[in-house]
Structures are given as structure tokens and as C-alpha cells.
Amino acid sequence: MIGQAIADGILTGAIIALGAIGISLSLQILRFANFGHGDILTLGAYSALTFTAVATAGVPIGPVSFGWQFLVAILIAAIVAGSAAILIDAIVYNRLRSRNAHRLTMIFASFGVALVLRNLVLLIWGPDVHYYSRELQIAVEILPNVRVMPDQIVVLGLTFAVVIFFYLVLRLTRIGMAMRAMAESPTLAGICGVEIRKMIRIAWFIAGALAAMAGTFLGLTVQLRPEMGFNLLLAVFAAAILGGSGSLFGAVIGGLLVGLAENLSVLVVPAGYKTAMPFLLLMLVLYIRPYGLFGTPERH
Amino acid sequence: MIGIVSYLVFFLTVVLIFGIACLGLNLQWGFTGVFNAGVVAFYAIGAYTHAIITAPPNPLLIANLGLPWPVGVLGAMAAAALAALIVGIATVRLRGDYLAIATFGIAVTVQLITLNWQSLTGGSLGFTSIPRPLAGYFDGQLSYNIFFLGLVAAATVLVYWALERVVRSPWGRVLRAIREDETAAVALGKDARLFRLQAFVLGSVIIGLAGALHASFIGFVSPFDFLPILTFQIWTMLIVGGSGNNRGALLGALIVWGLWSGSGVLVSKVLPPEFQTQGAAAQSILIGLLLVVMLVFKPRGLIGEEPVVSRHVG
């Protein structure tokens, strides 16, 4: 029981972590809490659905429910969601920024964007539940009384691959360096010749692409529905802040902690309170460390 | 004709109840710059407290007190104050967007408590038979609703008048000073956290009052009344009307609730049956767009903040 809960916690936590990296980026580089992030995740998941419906999810490889074509679908989802994020920035957030709007105004704009996106998905794909593949996977017992589905293992592996790749990009490339500089101080970075607007676009693209991956993974291991991203939002926020905004591995660990908290909580409190767990964990941490577990104090 | 009057009375009552909540939020955001993304939490606390205090005893629930209506309203405001104080002390020191997320989470948690603490709140069944004040003295539904509209209007005027005085007082000026430039305000010896906490609590009390009015007007509350979308609606009202202006807050409530309800009528009238679902989605898209367009093109809202100068100047 407890073993299974831990395994499930890690598996859901990995998906939350992917979403949390994007939130963390927007907190750090774009400097606002993006409430529209969950719906970008949904948009990504549905883009992959359209691809698999038009093309195919491929012939299942081994015990996994999809073929290599699904990787193409994930890639397309990432590109669609990343581009959508850039487009939304150009239409909405960029205008607000150029007016020097308060960053809390940006948060509020993201509320509106979220509502629009969620209902666009509803309008285009309808309210019904979708699956990439109707085939049901039977979980394999990997440890005594701990069962996981093959797809989940692949998802976990892909998640860690993406995180490591992204870490290397941030550490080793010029873009990564520029982004870190921007996170420290946009003004200073600008003076040093960092193209702020280009960096903002890149940050949006990465956030959107990672959200899309989280969405497709969630769709693959559970199902697709128009509110899927919005319903994950609190968990994703909690993970991002738990880890300390701007810290990549912080976001990953935050995601895992949130996943574990949710799944372990049902052992002690009624399952009805599960959704509140990430948040309670967050409040607890913020009370002790107002800048998150791995963040550094920031001056206003 | 009577039908339209009767609907308008009902509609205006709802507008004013939202308007009061909007005034409370305006004190927090419009005047002080405190981002409360959990408006619905305090609204729900007000509504449920009122229900628990005034509803007649029910063997299935632990605390139905059956006390008079004014006690219910005051109790609702007190409960909202207490909740805001607890939340505020824990969160007011957080930076703005963390506060937004924290309050958003509190709203989710409060909603879960109303859903799961069955012996207190009735759980998912909701809370029925909440008495309506003086209902026995009226024989018609319309005449009663007109009376209730008068009652809510009186509450609105009272809150409006009090807030107008408050924001023009030295205390109100400190709030705006903190909003505009916290560092400067602190340098002048003002404890920014304390002021923000006070504004947060006072605003939440007003939101709690709106919740209590809602409960006694409809006569029924359930956890599904308090979904995050309500926070969104109240925020949209404030932004559209013009934050920082109390008249704007009320105007926003009128316009946004009018659009929300009017676009539903439009969808139902104009679209052929097979497109109704799509129409309903389009309706939500329009509301979202309205909000974004307002923020981008008319950030000060329809009536923006007026420069408020102390009576003592000039």
C-alpha cells in the first residue's frame, strides 16, 4: 500500500515537475505567475491527439501502448504549444509589459487567457473524453505489491531525459547563460547586450513546450479532457514555489514532493482532501522559508 | 411587464451582492495592491457562517443555531475577519504573486472543507432552509424580492459610504502610498505589512457580508456555489469597472453580470439547438476576451481611479 502510493507519487510527480519548470521560468524570467499555464498544457495534449488521429500513434513497441510515431506527436505538441505561448505573449503580455503594467495585472490577464484557451479547446475538440489509445495497459508488478504501467516507466524516463537536456542547455549554451542573466536582472542583462525580447520569446517557447509534454504524458497515462490542465494548476504552482522559483532541480523535486504528498495523504486523511495537499505543503514550506526550499531570498 | 420588473429586481439584487464583494476586493486590490485570488473563500465562509447561525436546528448537522438574521450577518462578517486574519498573518509577507497563489489555494481548500465536513456544512448536499429575513410579512414573491433588494441596496450604500470615508482618511492615504511605493511608505515610518493586513481583513469582511446576503437571498448554499470561477467573475467586474474607484466596482458588477447573463440569453435565442454547446463555449471565450481587451486597451477600467486629495489641502 505505502509502496504503491510512493510509486504513484513519483509517477504523477514527474508530470507535475514538467509543468512546474514552465511556471518556474515564467516566475523568474517573465516575472509573473501564469495562471494560463495549465491550459497551454491542455492545448499541447490535444494537439498531439489531432496528430495521432490524422496520422497514427504507431504500432505499439513491446509492452508500451504506442509506437515511435508518438514521439513525433509529442514533438508537434511541443511546437504547437510553444508557438501558441509566443503568440499569446505577442498579443497580450507584451503589450502589458510595454505599458509597464504591474506584474499582478499580468496575472490577471493570464486568468482571462486561461478561460479563452480552455473554451477554445472545448469548442474545437468537444467536451468528451479522449484517449491516445483505447488499449488498456495492465500494470506490471515491479516490486512486491508495487505495480506500474509500462507507459509510466517510459514517461518517467522521458521526463528525466528532458530535464537533463534542459539543464545542459541552461548551463552550457549562450542562450542558457543569457537566460540566467535575465533571471538575475533584466536591466543589467539588457545593458550587457542580451536581446531581452528574443529571450522572452525563448522562455515562453520552452515553458509552452514543456507544458505540452506534461500534457501528452498526462493524456497518455490517464486521459484527455478540456479541464485537465486547469485542474492540475494548483499542484504545478505548489511544485514550482516549493522548489524555489527559478531553480530547475528545485522544480523537479517540488513536483515529486507534491506528487508524493497527494498520494500518501489518502493513507491518513479522507481522499476528498487530496487536492488541498499540495497547497498545505506549500503553506508549510513558505512559512519556514518564504522563498521556497531551493530558492534564494529576493529583494522586492 | 411585471415579469420583466420581477426579473430586474432579482437581477439587480444579484448585481448588488456581487457589487459588495467587488467593493471589498477593491479595498484590497484597488486601494492597497494586495492580490487576493481567493475571493470566493471569504464569500463562502460568510455564506456558510450565516447559514449555520440562522438555519433552524437539524438533527443531521452539529451546529444549526436558528438565531436571528442580524446575528447571522454579523457572525458571517466576524468569521470572514477571523479567517482573513489567519490567512493574512501567514501570507501578507509573501511577494505579490506568491500571495496570489496562496489565496488561490486557500479558496480550493475552503471549498473542499465545505464539501467534506459533512456534519457541519451538509457536505455535497448543501444547506437548505436558510431563512429569509422577515419573509413572513410579505405575501407575494415580488413584493418580498423588492424588499430584499431594498435591504441589499441599503447594505451597498452603507459599505460604499464607509469605504469612501475610509479611503479619504489618513489611513486610506497610507494604503495608496504603500500600493504606489512601498519602500517610500516604509521610509516614512509606516508598517506596510500591518496596513496591508488591515486592508486584507477589512476587505474580506465585506466579501463575507456579500456571502451572507447571497445565502439568505437564495435560501440555499452548496459547495458548488463557490468554485474558482466566482473569483474570476468578481475580479473581472472590478477590472472592467475600474479598480481604485468604488463607483467603478459597482458599475463593473452591473456590466459583467449583465453580459454574463445576457450572453446566455443571446446564445439561447440566436443559435440553432445543435450549436448550443458551442455557443456556450463561445460565451465563455467572449468573457475572457473582454477581460484581456480591457486590461490591454483600457487598463484603468470604465471609470478609473480619481485623484483623491485630502480635504485639508488647499
Next chain:
Amino acid sequence: MRNLLGLTLGTALAAAIMAPSAVYAQDAECPVKVGGILPLTGSMGAVGERIAESAQLAFEHINEGGGIKGCPVEFLLRDDQGQPTVGVDAAKFLVEVERVSALTGTVSSGVSLPILTSVTAPSEVVQITCCSTAATFTALAESGESGGYFFRTLPTVKTQAYASAKVASDRGYKRIAVIYVNTDFGTGMVEYFKTATAKLGGEIVAEAAFNENQPSYRAEVNVGLAANPDAVFFVAFPQDGATMTREWISLGGPQNFILNNALRSPDYVEAVGGQYLNNAYGMDNASAGGPTVDAFRDAFQAKYDASADGPGIATQYDAAMVIGLAMNIAPDLSGPAIRDSVRMIQDPDGTVVGTGPEEFAKAVALIKDGKPIRYVGATGPVIFDANGDVNGAALIWNIKDGELGVENTLTIEDMNALFTEIDG
């Protein structure tokens, strides 16, 4: 202050115009308006869309069959977005501004209840719902607060729960896990299911309430699995139901399922995979079949190219037809007249009328001649008790090779015997 003055004046003016509402004793002015409130968006949107189609089909049939008192019906459908405030506003608008003569809706009890207490009951307008199961409605009817204006065409949770417990006990399941939706529907169902199971010799070994629209229900499923049950009773709507059933099967749970009536849906079966559901049973109201049930199912299939199995589809059709028939019987289209006429669609001596336009035309002709009718609808005979709840035969459905089928039926006598056995 000017605002206050204006308001007072306005109020006084309104009060002055206000005449006794009886002035509006309606003649059948064409078209006759009937209101509908259903969740078209929001978390119940997926369920509500099909239900709305069913309502529209019923009103088409009514219009083809001669309408109401010679007038066509105009069906005004509004979305409640799953939000009580929106639903109440829409209901108020329909009742006061559109002056609809009756209302059908909605799905969530949390929306139907405030509509009843603050709009339809005070305004004396009949409200018939397809889907709201809360026991509160029965309580409100008993205390007289609903004025008899509320009816529902689906069995109460008690009926559903008792029949479901019977299914479990008939299959010999002793240790049952329950995973249920945390709404009035789920909690009510589980309360009665527990009582019934205890009486019938079984035991609830684990229970988990879940909140709707979660990304995953693995945690809840684990609570159920940990108790090592013989079978699981799911109380959910198809979307969440499919998610948790898949997870239950994936995690190696026993494939013995008791399902609530909302899961009697091809969407659910398809989403889970028929091969896992050969040991799945549930209850539903309705006679097993018969021409009126089949006629409705065929008509729905033909019109929307979709199966009529699914939560609320058949009961919504009946809700609309009951309105249509009662309005024809009623001497005038006032609320009390329609309310009383709802009781007259089920005359034991009446001629049987079924579903579809021809049957409706037959009913209209009979009513014109002053003859009694007996409506047998999309869910079989619709018999309201004193509180506006339906009682009647129950049906035990199963899933074989991915197809929904009927295992057996429990007649009214069977059901009464079951009630006696459990309640003593």
C-alpha cells in the same frame, strides 16, 4: 445618496405597477414556451450535451405530434455552466421574462435545488429534472416547501442503492470496496448501499470519496485495493468512471464491478475496454425494453447517430414528454393546473401511449376526447409518488463482449419485497 433615492423611487414604482399575478391567467398563446436548463459547459458539459439533445428530440416529437393545445412548443434552453448562480439567474429569466409554463432541468442537485427553492416553487412553475438525485428534494416535498412543483424521472438514490446491493449479494460478493463521487448523489448512494449491504450479509471493506475531474484516481483506487475486496462498487459519471476503472484494472484489482446507472454508457464501455467488463453489472430504472423504449432508442440513434445509452438521456426524454402531456391535459397553462395534470398522465385505466410523434399525436387525440391516458416512456412507465419521485421496476444491466445488455428485471413487487427486507 442620489442612488438610494432613485432606488427607492424605482421600488415604489415597481410596487405600484405590481398587480396580483393572477392577472396573467394564460390562454394558450402560441407558441407555448417551455424552459430548459442544463449544463452545456463546465465539468458536466460532456454529460449535459447529450441530455440536451434528448430534450430537443422530445420537443420535436411533441411538435410533430400536434404540440400543446394546438400550439407549437418553443423550447428555450439555457446553460447553467454547472454554477448555481448562473442556473438560478437563467431560471429566473425563463420564468419571469420568457414566462415559460414549465421548466425542465437540471443535472446537478446543487443547481436544481436553488432553482426550486428560489425560482420555480415560489413562482408556482412545474420543474421536472432528469438527473438530480439528492434526497433533499424528497424532504422538501414532505415538508411542503416545494409546493408539489418538483418532479424527477429517475429513481431516487435509495432505489438505486438497494437494487445495486441486491446485485452484489446475488453475485455472492461479501467484501465490497466502494469508490464514489463526492456529491450529494455519491454520498447519498453510499449511505443506502451500506445499509442494504449489511442487511444482505455483505460488508463494505473500504470506501473512498473522490472529487470530480482529478487528473488521476490512483490514490483512491489504492485505498480500495488495499482492503483486498471481492468486488468494487463505482459511483461515478462516465469520464471519471472510465479513469478509475482503467486504473483499477491496471493495478490488478478484481474485475468484479458493480456500476451505478450513469455508467450504463457506451462511452464508458469503449473507454475501458469491453473485455475487462464481462463481470460488470448495474441497475437502472426502466422496464427491460418493449416497444416504447425501443422506439425512443431508435429515434435517438437515427437523429444523432449516437446511442441512447448514457446518463440522463432516456430520463430527460421522459421529463420533456411528461411536460408535454401534462400541459395538454391541464385546463389552462397555469402552474397549479400543470402540476395537478402531471399526476394524470398515468391513469391505470388509460390507453397506453408511448414515445415518438405518432404516439404523442395519439395521446393528444385521446386527451381532446376527454379519455384517460397512461404514458409508457423511454424508461418504461413513469409513475410519480406523492413526493414527485418515480418508483417502479428496476433493470439489472450487464456488459457482454463490449455490448450493454440486460441481465434481468426486478418488477415493482420484487422492489417492494427488497425494500421490506432491508428496511424491515
